[in-house]
Amino acid sequence: MNISSITHAPDQCKSDMIIIGHFQDDNSNAHINTLEQSIQDQFKARLANKDFSGKSGQTLTLYSTSGTRVEILGLGKNDKCSPSSLYTLTQKVSAIAAKSRCSSVCNYLTALNFEQINNTLKHKLVCLATSHAAYRYEDTKNFKADNVHHIESLQVFTEDGHASAVEQASAMSAGIEACRHLANNPPNICNPQYMADYATDIANTHDRCEINILEEAQMEEMGMGALLAVGRGSVNPSKLIVLKYNGGGDAKPFALVGKGITFDTGGISLKPGPNMDEMKYDMGGAASVIGAFKAVAELQLPINLITIVAAVENMPDGDAYRPGDVVTSYSGKTIEVLNTDAEGRMILCDALTYAQEFEPQVILDLATLTGACVVALGHHASGVMTKTDGLAADIINAGQEVHDRAWELPLWDDYQKQLDTTFADMKNIGGFPAGTITAGCFLSRFTDGQNWAHIDIAGTAWNNKKQGATGRPVSMLVQYLINQA
Incomplete structure (x- = not known):
């Protein structure tokens, strides 16, 4: 999986899925507000109807008029979101991307400020968790083509000079994949x-x-x-x-x-x-x-x-x-x-x-x-x-x-x-x-x-x-x- 940094807003993403995080009981979301009006209206309606609150592990799927999938991930209350929580939740939403046959993902979880997670760690967690969820052992197993899908590229929103954290996490992910390949083989x-x-x-x-x-x-x-x-x-x-x-x-x-x-x-x-x-x-x-x-x-x-x-x-x-x-x-x-x-x-x-x-x-x-x-x-x-x-x-x-x-x-x-x-x-x-x-x-x-x-x-x-x-x-x-x- 190719991992890279992006600095542009979600409305400029050219990918199969855009992932945006949302803390519980927040009334607005700055990154959703950059997307087209139909997405904003759907999101506000779901919040108003209490179909979605941002509870930890909740997901909400919305589609733009062009067909881009926007996956909103509930992160729970900010003061309760730990590194373990972010890692697990990122794995969950990444698995959804893979099962939904999304080969390219833009992830904006890193755009949020976490009370328990510093900026460097949040970038690495998102990269490592996505890579871990996207891994699939195939060496000795025959898959039907329509049952197999890989996330081929991950773009992670980065600001304030944290591109090096994404670069390091990308290399770590390659090393982890090599380790898993060796250990999983018979x-x-x-x-x-x-x-x-x-x-x-x-x-x-x-x-x-x-x-x-x-x-x-x-x-x-x-x-x-x-x-x-x-x-x-x-x-x-x-x-x-x-x-x-x-x-x-x-x-x-x-x-x-x-x-x-x-x-x-x-x-x-x-x-x-x-x-x-x-x-x-x-x-x-x-x-x-x-x-x-x-x-x-x-x-x-x-x-x-x-x-x-x-x-x-x-x-x-x-x-x-x-x-x-x-x-x-x-x-x-x-x-x-x-x-x-x-x-x-x-x-x-x-x-x-x-x-x-x-x-x-x-x-x-x-x-x-x-x-x-x-x-x-x-x-x-x-x-x-x-x-x-x-x-x-x-x-x-x-x-x-x-x-x-x-x-x-x-x-x-x-x-x-x-x-x-x-x-x-x-x-x-x-x-x-x-x-x-x-x-x-x-x-x-x-x-x-x-x-x-x-x-x-x-x-x-x-x-x-x-x-x-x-x-x-x-x-x-x-x-x-x-x-x-």
Whole structure:
């Protein structure tokens, strides 16, 4: 979907649908008053007859004499309209546009002043919510032509120098779409090689980008024993995908590291059958960092960025790693495997160690790592863990700026003892209590001295089988990097 800014009034729009917002119990609407008299008369009559009041979620459809559809969206009372409300309501009206076969939309929700939402955020929310609602997974599904429609262009009313917010949201939307594409594809298609090919296409399409892919033989020679152990049971070779964006001259890069388990059976510690199909989403961290990389490359931010994806499939066969195995990581530290379903931290520890070779100023790792994070935070917030003062606040604040929220969990040394074992430097699980935090503690042992944060997106990367991948937290990552730039 092409997203752009406009500054003209609704009466000058040349689109299939014009969207105008209306607060509850307002007696007039400045933007409706710019439209032809027949529209104004219809609107006033509906208000007078109390057919429409602007209650949150109400919609009113009017048509101009030329056939342009004007969709008026009720926003409720201004002091009650939160970022969540605006995002949800924009999705609703955008879905109406798609179902009504409107390929072009002019959105004037941004023309309103919201008491709870600043001007930059309202522009980004409208763009991101429209893009999210317009997304349709099609890769492995046959549609009849008359049942499929896309919003091809979105024009957002912009004033007071907020065109950059629309530009940023447009790039974020492209990154989110890339993330959802990767995560929603089935594991027989989106395997490690597919992810490597997709990342290669991004690098070849954008300026200042390059890519390097480490194959199993090279990783074996380097000593990445933890990552390679996880992939031993699969016929699909593991990959370490390294994307580089060079926009910051000699500055030290930012590093994003993503967990890319393209399918997770649990290995020998086999998962239960029900809902195992959802383990195609276990590469949500990898998908999100690839999406963020794409957005940064489109924006041509003045930073350097390293994006590392550990792409591995966790399968059980005669060569699969076992509970009780002790493996040696790339760092040289040994790990006792007590559960082969705690595989994400195994591949991440080697990827995190490798990331440090680029001397990054910050490392963020993204992973659908623990079910315990879903228990703790549900599907609303990602979990952030770090030992670096201020880093969690920077990440969380960036998320607030695009309504992609996160919450900090403690990473105290008190939890570290749960990883102690007689037979290795550490074990790969810390037991039932505080499972999300002990997973973070495990990763922290491979990031000594680094400005590093771990972001657990197990509850936010996907919602359900109907909606699928959410594309989170691409917008949070991109906003964080914009702020740093």
